[in-house]
Amino acid sequence: MENTAQSLRIDGARLWASLMEMARIGATPAGGCNRQALTDEDKQGRDLFLQWCREIGCEVRIDRMGNIFVRRAGSEPDAPPVVTGSHLDTQPTGGKFDGVYGVLAGLEVLRTLEDQGVRTRASLELVVWTNEEGARFSPAMIGSGVWAGEFSLEYGHGRADKSGATIGEELRRIGYLGEEPAEPKPIAAAFEVHIEQGPILEKKNEVIGVVTGVQGIRWYDVTFHGTPCHAGPTPMADRRDPVQALALLCERLYSEVKAYSDDARMTCGDLRAEPGSRNTVPEKVALALDLRHPQPEGLEHLHRTLYRMADQVEEATGVAIDVREEWHSPPVVFDSQCIEAVDDAAKALGCSHRKMVSGAGHDSVYVSRVAPVSMIFVPCAGGLSHNEAESAEPDHLEAGCNVLLQAMLARAGT
Ligand code: HGY
Numbered sequence: 280m281e282n283t284a285q286s287l288r289i290d291g292a293r294l295w296a297s298l299m300e301m302a303r304i305g306a307t308p309a310g311g312c313n314r315q316a317l318t319d320e321d322k323q324g325r326d327l328f329l330q331w332c333r334e335i336g337c338e339v340r341i342d343r344m345g346n347i348f349v350r351r352a353g354s355e356p357d358a359p360p361v362v363t364g365s366h367l368d369t370q371p372t373g374g375k376f377d378g379v380y381g382v383l384a385g386l387e388v389l390r391t392l393e394d395q396g397v398r399t400r401a402s403l404e405l406v407v408w409t410n411e412e413g414a415r416f417s418p419a420m421i422g423s424g425v426w427a428g429e430f431s432l433e434y435g436h437g438r439a440d441k442s443g444a445t446i447g448e449e450l451r452r453i454g455y456l457g458e459e460p461a462e463p464k465p466i467a468a469a470f471e472v473h474i475e476q477g478p479i480l481e482k483k484n485e486v487i488g489v490v491t492g493v494q495g496i497r498w499y500d501v502t503f504h505g506t507p508c509h510a511g512p513t514p515m516a517d518r519r520d521p522v523q524a525l526a527l528l529c530e531r532l533y534s535e536v537k538a539y540s541d542d543a544r545m546t547c548g549d550l551r552a553e554p555g556s557r558n559t560v561p562e563k564v565a566l567a568l569d570l571r572h573p574q575p576e577g578l579e580h581l582h583r584t585l586y587r588m589a590d591q592v593e594e595a596t597g598v599a600i601d602v603r604e605e606w607h608s609p610p611v612v613f614d615s616q617c618i619e620a621v622d623d624a625a626k627a628l629g630c631s632h633r634k635m636v637s638g639a640g641h642d643s644v645y646v647s648r649v650a651p652v653s654m655i656f657v658p659c660a661g662g663l664s665h666n667e668a669e670s671a672e673p674d675h676l677e678a679g680c681n682v683l684l685q686a687m688l689a690r691a692g693t
């Protein structure tokens with residue numbers, strides 16, 4: 280027999296309406312969202328979110344990295360809280376759901392408890408983490424990374440975008456440089472709900488992903504140094520062309536990544552040639568490289584292969600190649616009890632579900648450094664994300680939010 284708490288359900292229409300209202304901030308003509316970290320659009324999104332939180336009487340704290348903590352006090356205020364959260368910042372051509380869904384699903388949980396007059400024993404906290412995407416400021420997940428102690432506050436504030444603007448300056452400019460130290464307090468358990476951003480749940484026709492961990496990520500800045508010369512008179516044999524070296528390295532590395540394992544991932548999302556003139560062989564080409572693998576040894580193999588192949592291509596082309604590692608987020612395994620809480624909630628709600636590892640990075644990676652964590656996935660159309668066409672079904676979003684509600688209640692108690 281279900282008890283009161285287990286019979287609670289969120290308001291799916293209200294969740295959808297909040298998602299669509301937030302999606303209007305930074306809306307792009309193609310139907311996506313461009314709300315990059317600490318831009319005016321991010322500020323507008325944060326302001327709207329805080330207005331909603333204050334409407335239900337929650338307490339708000341902002342830390343030195345601009346991470347927002349929204350607290351709904353429990354009947355045992357000194358007990359470590361149960362936490363949920365995600366991010367409001369998007370990719371430049373992002374969608375309506377990546378990150379935002381986790382934040383607004385957490386809000387919907389708080390709204391539902393407020394409506395029903397349910398007081399949890401442990402307090403609940405909903406967090407918005409700064410710069411999860413790593414699109415404007417590298418590396419990704421830096422708000423949760425500083426908070427968890429992976430990076431210093433000074434490093435976090437000093438990270439600059441391509442225009443030279445730093446996180447510290449931008450936090451101050453948009454009014455989100457909080458007073459609270461960016462460091463963890465005891466947490467009983469944490470859950471994050473997110474769209475899968477891959478094709479598995481949709482292909483398997485299942486609604487809930489019970490996330491057991493996150494694959495490893497390594498970011499590199501690879502610079503190819505050529506000799507600038509005239510596109511016309513200079514014979515091909517006399518050139519040291521960085522684009523030719525980049526093409527050779529990418530061809531070899533893509534082949535190795537595909538041959539090594541189906542789980543291996545390689546992405547070249549940002550390429551820049553200098554001086555950037557069509558009729559001058561570039562002096563320099565900069566490549567921002569993203570390598571991933573679910574196993575530590577697999578990630579290490581890709582890491583070593585990159586350096587070995589860069590040496591070989593340098594030898595073959597005479598183009599000097601510098602490889603600098605920008606970020607290393609090792610594979611993470613989540614907490615078994617939190618995983619079980621998600622699995623039990625999905626079962627109790629009658630949702631088809633499967634255990635899976637996340638291909639995308641999430642703030643839960645750093646939260647898991649200081650607290651027991653698991654995540655909840657729901658399908659997205661075609662597995663597409665980091666794309667303006669990103670979309671998800673209202674009933675899947677509702678199911679994921681109900682699983683979040685039940686997993687949090689199971690750990691917070693009522
Ligand atoms: O890169 C990632 O996986 C995430 O979107 N930050």
Ligand code: MN
Nearest residue numbers: 377378411641
């Ligand atoms: Mn995300």
Ligand code: MN
Nearest residue numbers: 370377412665
């Ligand atoms: Mn993302």
Ligand code: MN
Nearest residue numbers: 622623626632
């Ligand atoms: Mn199960």
